[in-house]
Amino acid sequence: MNRVPAAVVPAAHGSWTREPAGWRADPYTAALTTGQGPLYLRSREGGVVPLGVERWCAAPDAADRTVIARCEGTVLDIGCGPGRFVTALALAGYRTLGIDVSTAAVHRTVRHGGAALVRSVFEPLPREGWWNTALLVDGNIGIGGDPDALLTRTADVVAPGGLLIAEVADGDVDERLDVCVDDGRSDHTHGGHGPAGQGRARADDGGFFPWARLGARALVRHARATGRWSRQAAWELEGRTFVALRRKRERPAPSLPGPVPPPSG
Structure with a gap:
């Protein structure tokens, strides 16, 4: 398979997905630089969800490899973070692109040989x-805090008959919450776009941004509600749960266009 050329392309000028200058020293960027946590998503109510920075910055583990084994054709990693999937898939010969609004995440992906764009899925x-x-x-089904909107948008991006592999939360979870990125080392909160970089922070609201958490049953329910996805498979390994969805062929797939140019802004 041909590979997408490695590139770092910023989002359009003025877009809300651009990384604010003041966010370049936030806890997420610092964690990506060192490859170490601790790092959390903290809700307004004070609950915390640990983020696996060390795992994200390492080579794919056994659970990750089950995802890689199920990938088909060209692969888009939404909220690619430091790029372990992008680089592993590229080495395996897949044409792969990662997107993330964190400049630090995209630069790390490219440094390790992956192709990535500073871009939001929206x-x-x-x-x-x-x-x-x-x-x-890595919890990216939470992007934007609106699973229906995210699943609909992903269906626009994926080809008819294409595959979506999502990692979900444990148990029967279906919640919306406002969160901020926190390293647990200070009393103040840190704003930003979140660990996957796709949600919009509210600059006047203490850095909180909308997020969602879904279990497997909730994901399938929301996917079916869009009318564009059907459940294909679900599996668990090493305490992590994944669901594969297949995009319905609601219209005939057009013929593949001509040569694909390199990504551009």
Whole structure:
């Protein structure tokens, strides 16, 4: 398979997905720089969800490899973070692109040999409607705090008959919450776009941004509600749960266009 050329392309000028200058020293960026936590998503109510920074910055583990083994054709990693899936898939010969609004995450992905863009899933993307597989792992089904909107948008990006692999929370969870990124080392909160970089922070609201948490049953329920996805499989390994969805062929797939240019802003 041909590979997408490695590139770092910023979002359009003025877009809310651009990384604020003051966020370049936030806890998420610092954690990516060192490859170490601790790092959390902290809700307004004070609850915390630990983030696996060390795992994200390492080579794919056994659970990750079950995801890689199920990928088909071209792969878009939504909220790619430091890029372990992007680089592993590229080495395996897949045509793969990661997107993330964190500049630090995208630069780390490219340094390790992956192709990545500074981009939100809700912005225009290269090859929309032609990706064979999309990934929403490491809790990225929470992006934007609106699973229906995210699943609908992902269906626009993936080709008819394409695959979405999502990692979900344990148990029967279906919740919306406002969170901020926190390293647990100070009393003040840290704003930003979140660990996967796709949600919009509220600059006047203490850095909190909308997020969602879904279990497997909730994900399938929301996916079916869009009318564009059907459940294909679910599996667990090492305490992590994944669900594969198949995009319905609601219209005939058009023929593949001509040569694909490199990603551009």
